[in-house]
Amino acid sequence: MDLRDELPVDHRLARVYRIGAGLCGAALLVFGCLGLADGLDFFSTHGEQVAGLSSNGLLSLVSIVVALVLIAGAAIGGNTASTVNIVVGALFVLSGFVNLALLDSGANLLAFRIPNVVFSFVMGFVIATFGMYGRVSGKLPLDNPYWRSRHPDAAPAARPPRTAIGGRAS
Template structure:
């Protein structure tokens, strides 16, 4: 699996990356704002229930910061949105594991409980899936812009997306479009 910056920028998959980042960012922003609006104690390890999850002021602030990063990635779009989604998704999953180890300890500064850990895993996988959609696969279809860029010669064009003039001919792939 390679994520490269020279991949095509203007393609319809960008809408998936933007929608994923925007929707997940909106959910986190609402959660964070609800926590700050309730005036939660900033470093409480007990936390209080907000939207079914345990939260404190620090977790609310972290949620808002992550939401801003996701929404900024959605605003920019393209490969940046995809990369932001993948990175934030992986960080969410890692956070779930780290906070699982800290449950019921004095080091639980984000006031995590088991529902928070499960939410962190689920949200992380969802965000990462939005970022990887159509970009990371062992069998991308031949009309996928990432496949075309990685196999420019076979797709009949130089890397970067410009078509080869008809006078230069094209090479056909077995089972793929010409």
């Protein structure tokens, strides 16, 4: 099964995926460039403050690479941007948990501190939410392209129309 065959290609939600990937990628790119511009030690486990977060050269480089992946997803757009957002968001959350376990140890190669962990969780959820917007829900509207692709034989009138106040018409 090819994912590109299963998901709709041309839909207005693509703009949300692109904007989310682009904004989050730009923020990470700025953070990474500021860290590299400060000439931080590459493998310092203590790090220096950059934009309120602890950073070292390795974290700055990783931030730039992830930013470029997000920006590439935004440039491609559509389902690719959505999928990139979901995967990168999940990796950010996973990174938060891993680095939380590595705090104050010699294995803390990215010089994480608690604010970095919180940032990783928040940024991960924001990026993943941009990727899942309009794509993952139990009550997608009938005109949603993902609902239509999952229910190709269903007629658009499969659900009763809603009244002006949100209830069901009788």
